[in-house]
Amino acid sequence: MLTLCITPYRDGIWRWTGDRYATADDGSRIEPYRHPMVEHLAVDDGRRCLIVVRERVADRPVCDPSVRHITAAAYDEAHAALADWPADYVAVETIRDEPTRVAAGPCRTTPLYLAHDAVSLYGSWDMADLRSHARQINVREAARLLLYRPRYSHDTLFEGIHRLTERSTAHFGGHLYLRYPEPALHTGPHELAPGADVLGAFVQALDDALDLRPLDAPRTVFHLTGGFDSGTAATRAAQRHPGQLNTAALLISGPGRAQQVRRRKAMRAAVPFGARDDVVDAAVEVPLQPGCARVRGEPVSPYEEPLHRPFTVVATRIAEHGAHTVVTGLGGDEMVALSQAEHPHRASGRMEDADGLPWIGHRVGE
Known part of the structure; x- marks a missing residue:
């Protein structure tokens, strides 16, 4: 900013x-x-x-x-x-x-x-x-x-x-x-009050977040990945602005690719999105090809790897079509994740997980 x-x-x-x-x-x-x-x-x-x-x-x-x-x-x-x-x-x-x-x-x-x-x-x-x-x-x-x-x-x-x-x-x-700030206050789950409208409250929270920003629908693109977070935000917005909100996404490789294609198709068919859908194939826009910033010797933040190249292509296409704002969804899994006290479970990212990661050496565990 x-x-x-x-x-x-x-x-x-x-x-x-x-x-x-x-x-x-x-x-x-x-x-x-x-x-x-x-x-x-x-x-x-x-x-x-x-x-x-x-x-x-x-x-x-x-x-x-x-x-x-x-x-x-x-x-x-x-x-x-x-x-x-x-x-x-x-x-x-x-x-x-x-x-x-x-x-x-x-x-x-x-x-x-x-x-x-x-x-x-x-x-x-x-x-x-x-x-x-x-x-x-x-x-x-x-x-x-x-x-x-x-x-x-x-x-x-x-x-x-x-x-x-x-x-x-x-x-x-x-x-x-x-x-750092003072720790944020947390609370545990509560019993629902009789007749509580959970879905209505969730939709209202989405509407509040969308209404807070001065979104210009014709110049706004929703990042529709096929996942739950971005899909929920995008479908609600499309209901409120029928036919005005175009979409974009990065098509992944691997076993989730077919599911992503199917889910994105179903989401776009369910509500009236805009006509344009900019999809960039990560299997085509791969890193270290001649057009990649890395190959040209340009600096790239490590937090943007390895998808810097395809996301740059997505952003360029969106801008070329006249949009200046992209809306996405993020953090839903973290917001509803249960703590160890609520549901004991095996933590992710343990050293035991490194056995299947050939790039992990002994220094990671030290």
């Missing part, structure tokens, strides 16, 4: 230049990603400056990006109001003679990676932008990825590059300190 380079402890005055926020004296800059679903704003009280890049919500005009000069009390109110924003945001706060703070909201849908040198903090939504700061492989994170057991944390595959997770705050004043 943004890129940044900030040198703290300077008295530079932030200004909006037309495509970025910048200071004249030290070269600090914050460049929002230009997209119809993103907006940005800034307030300054003479000592503090708060710059927010956020996901837009429906029924609100786009913010004026110019830096507004306000009183200290109004600044405090604006800062407190961040907690009420219902969509994704990143807030950057610079304070005279204090470390810079970068905070992420709770509705995290976009990435932000951070790195630093002795004087400046760097950040980008694209990890490849920070490749000069990567010192060496983070062995623990590499082991997790090799064992198919990733963790959502500040760690990335490279020492020197960090991930700003939801509700986290980064403090930088020459050294980078990342603070």
Whole structure:
């Protein structure tokens, strides 16, 4: 959602230049990603400056990006109001003679990676932008990825590059300190009240999430994989916007391919989607072919492998057809997964699972 380079402890005055926020004296800059679903704003009280890049919500005009000069009390109110924003945001706060703070909201849908040198903090939504700061492989994170057991944390595959997770705050004043949020509250399953409309509540939750965003149906594509998560979101949206929502997908290889084809066909036949369905075959757009970014020597984030090439083709086709927004589904399995206390089961990603993975060596278990 943004890129940044900030040198703290300077008295530079932030200004909006037309495509970025910048200071004249030290070269600090914050460049929002230009997209119809993103907006940005800034307030300054003479000592503090708060710059927010956020996901837009429906029924609100786009913010004026110019830096507004306000009183200290109004600044405090604006800062407190961040907690009420219902969509994704990143807030950057610079304070005279204090470390810079970068905070992420709770509705995290976009990435932000951070790195630093002795004087400046760097950040980008694209990890490849920070490749000069990567010192060496983070062995623990590499082991997790090799064992198919990733963790959502500040760690990335490279020492020197960090991930700003939801509700986290980064403090930088020459050294980078990342603070995790307080643990989220959890609850166990409850008995349903008599006559509870579970399906109705679920549909309402979907509608609320869709209505929150200013989706332009003709320029929105639904990522219809054939799975339950994306399928549920897409079919409900198609019911509400009949004939307007086109679809796209990456066709996988292997034993699930026939099932994916069958399920996607059934979903598109069940509700009135748009006429266009952009499908890219992963068995054709394979890695390391002449058009692949890897072959051309371009940097590729390890979190986008091995499907970087086919997904790039999907995104290119969607953009060529005039769409600028893709909606997908993610996380359904995690949301309804039972804990060990609710249902004892064998954890995934154990070292015993490595027997069938020929790339796993002895260091993964150490």
